[in-house]
Amino acid sequence: MSLDRRAFVAGWLPWFFHKPAETLSGVEFRVLRYAHSPRRYLVIHGDEDTARDVLTTYMFDHDGVAYVVTGKKREVVIQGLTIDPNRMFSREGAERSLKSLNPSANPEQLVTALNYLDHERGKLLDHLVPRKRSRLFALHNNRDYSVNDELAASDQTSIKQPTQPRNFFLCTDPSDFEVLRQSPYNVVLQSKPDPDDGSLSRLSARRGFRYINLECAIGEYAAQLERVHWLDDHLP
Numbered sequence: 001m002s003l004d005r006r007a008f009v010a011g012w013l014p015w016f017f018h019k020p021a022e023t024l025s026g027v028e029f030r031v032l033r034y035a036h037s038p039r040r041y042l043v044i045h046g047d048e049d050t051a052r053d054v055l056t057t058y059m060f061d062h063d064g065v066a067y068v069v070t071g072k073k074r075e076v077v078i079q080g081l082t083i084d085p086n087r088m089f090s091r092e093g094a095e096r097s098l099k100s101l102n103p104s105a106n107p108e109q110l111v112t113a114l115n116y117l118d119h120e121r122g123k124l125l126d127h128l129v130p131r132k133r134s135r136l137f138a139l140h141n142n143r144d145y146s147v148n149d150e151l152a153a154s155d156q157t158s159i160k161q162p163t164q165p166r167n168f169f170l171c172t173d174p175s176d177f178e179v180l181r182q183s184p185y186n187v188v189l190q191s192k193p194d195p196d197d198g199s200l201s202r203l204s205a206r207r208g209f210r211y212i213n214l215e216c217a218i219g220e221y222a223a224q225l226e227r228v229h230w231l232d233d234h235l236p
C-alpha cells in the first residue's frame with residue numbers, strides 16, 4: 001500500500017490520473033494528491049522550507065490535495081511586478097502589496113497586473129476552496145512574527161504555550177476553534193472578513209469556507225509535523 005501511494009505521489013501513474021503541476025494566477029504549484037478527498041492543503045510562500053518539507057512528507061500517506069509553491073522566494077512576479085502571493089486574494093489587498101513592493105511602477109502597470117489577477121482569481125479559488133464544508137489548511141513559517149502580533153485582532157484566543165509564541169494555529173471558523181482550543185497548542189480565532197488585506201484568511205471569512213493556518217518557527221520541522229497530525233486526527 002505504501003509503495004502504491006509513493007508511486008502515485010511521485011507521478012509514476014499515467015498522466016490522466018492527475019496533473020503534477022498547476023499555474024494559478026501566474027504562480028506555479030506542485031500538486032500532491034491522494035484519494036478523492038475534499039480537503040485542501042497549501043504552502044504559498046516559497047521561502048518557508050520547513051512548511052514545504054512537512055507538507056510534502058505528510059501527503060505521502062494522507063488523503064487530500066496539496067498545492068505547494070515551486071518557487072523559492074516569498075514574493076512572486078505577476079505581469080512583471082512583485083507581489084506577496086498571500087495578498088492576491090482580493091483586488092484591494094493585491095493593490096496594496098503591489099504598490100509597496102513596486103514603488104516605481106506606473107499606474108498602467110498596476111492596473112494591468114490587478115486586472116490579470118481579477119481574471120485569474122476564479123480558477124485559483126476553484127482549486128483552493130475546499131469542497132463539501134471541508135477545510136483548507138495552510139502551512140507557514142515565521143522568522144520575526146508570533147501569535148502576540150495577532151492577539152488584538154482576534155475574536156478568541158487560547159494560549160497554552162506562552163513560551164512558544166511563534167508556533168500557533170489561526171482559524172476562521174468558530175467550531176474549528178472549539179476543537180483546536182482543546183489541543184495543547186496556541187490558537188486564535190479570526191472570523192471577520194475585515195480589514196481586507198487580500199489574505200486567504202480574510203477571504204475565507206468573507207466566503208464562509210473553513211480555513212486553518214498553522215504558523216511555526218522556520219526550522220522547527222518536528223513541531224510543525226506534530227501539529228499537522230494533531231489537527232488531522234481531531235478536526236473533521
Ligand SMILES: [Zn+2]
Pocket residue numbers: 044045048139140141
Ligand atoms: Zn507564509
